[in-house]
Amino acid sequence: MSDRSDDLDANGSGESGGAGTTFLAGRRAVVTGGGSGIGAAVSRRLAEAGASVLVVDRNAESAERVAAEIGGEARIVDLSDPDAAAEVGPGADVVVNNAGMQHVAPVHQFPPDTFSRMLAVMLESPFRIVRAALPGMYDRGWGRIINVSSIHGLRASPYKSAYVTVKHGLEGLSKTIALEGASHGVTSNCICPGFVRTPLVERQVAEQAVLHRVPEAQVVEDVLLARTPVKRLVEPDEVAALAVWLCGPGTSSVTGSSFPIDGGWAAH
Ligand SMILES: NC(=O)c1ccc[n+]([C@@H]2O[C@H](COP(=O)([O-])OP(=O)(O)OC[C@H]3O[C@@H](n4cnc5c(N)ncnc54)[C@H](O)[C@@H]3O)[C@@H](O)[C@H]2O)c1
Incomplete structure (x- = not known):
């Protein structure tokens, strides 16, 4: 059971949260694909909120640059190896599953190796990281899982079979984690950018x-x-703001959900 029935003061510091406060002080965050784009923006915002951030990326140069900028730590991992991915999970209070790539081709020409690799990086690795992180979160009675899905987690587009498949899978994984984590103070949500x-x-x-x-x-x-x-x-920092909000005060009932941030794309 969670030892924090109300996370209005999530770190026990007396901070009320909101802009300019360090409501994640004392929390450890893991951000995959943290060296670039959305992951870099999320890493910066988490650090601003007081978290110590592990910037996980296969690109050493960019991961080390972001980690140095925010006073975090870089971990160079190729997440196509789920065993290696599992090693970044233990000790995390916040997991942001963000690393990803795209490949565009019709199904009948889609390279099977690329399909398998995208499954490993974008679906199996998130599972392995969260699997490794949850026992510690359950012990501490608090955790935040943020899965950077996509509007393609909710809708399909032609020529993006692996991406659409993986993101739909991530939506299912996120909801399952939400159901299991609820009684332990762990929330799990998807962000679905356009x-x-x-x-x-x-x-x-x-x-x-x-x-x-x-x-x-x-x-x-x-x-x-x-x-x-x-x-x-959409700007990466707008996605990052949503991610950090999901870790902030008053969010313990926000779980199992998906948050489009797509300029209205899915409203059609
Ligand atoms: N950019 C968009 O429009 C958009 C829209 C919806 C969803 N997303 C999702 O957001 C996430 C981040 O995308 P982005 O646009 O910031 O991309 P990006 O290319 O800027 O960054 C992706 C990062 O993931 C890392 N990465 C890729 N494969 C890896 C691997 N095997 N091991 C470790 N690290 C690896 C890359 O090195 C890179 O730093 C992805 O999951 C993507 O699907 C992006």
Whole structure:
């Protein structure tokens, strides 16, 4: 059972939370893919809220840069190896499953190795990290699991079979963790971004621009944002703000949910 029936003062420090407070002081956070894009923004915001952050990434240079910037620690891990992934879980109070990649191809041409690799990095590793983190969270009666899913965790798009499959799987995993963790003070939620201004999307824009022989700005406007009412990309820091809110005061009843942050894309 949780020893904190009310997390209005989650760290017992008397902090009331909110902007500028360190409500995560004394908490340890693990952020996968923390070296770039959304993961880097989440790492920064968690550190600002007082957490010690383990920046997990296969890219040593970027992970070490972010860790140095926020006074955290870098851990260089290739999450396509779920055994290696499991080693970052123990001791975490907050787990942000964020590392990911995209591959675009029709199902009948989709490389099976790429499909398997995306499953390992984006679904099996989150399972292994959380599996390793939960016993400590249960002992301490508090934990936050944040799964960076996607609007593709809720909807499909053609040519993204592995991504859509993995993100739908992550949604199921997150809800199951929420059900099991509820009596231990552990919440689990998904964040479902639309198109966010990160290297992952910038690569897709560049590829599409070549494919369609149009300028990159036109790809953003005509392809990416075609059915997005808010005509701009989401910023990584906006996603990070939502992630950190989910770790903040007054969120112990927010669990098993999915939070689109997509400029209204899924409202159609
Ligand atoms: N950018 C978007 O528009 C968008 C939209 C919805 C969801 N997402 C999700 O957000 C997450 C982060 O995406 P991003 O846009 O910040 O991407 P990004 O490419 O900027 O960052 C991804 C990070 O994950 C790391 N990574 C990839 N494979 C890894 C592996 N095998 N082991 C360890 N680290 C690995 C990369 O090195 C990189 O630092 C992903 O799960 C992605 O699916 C992104």
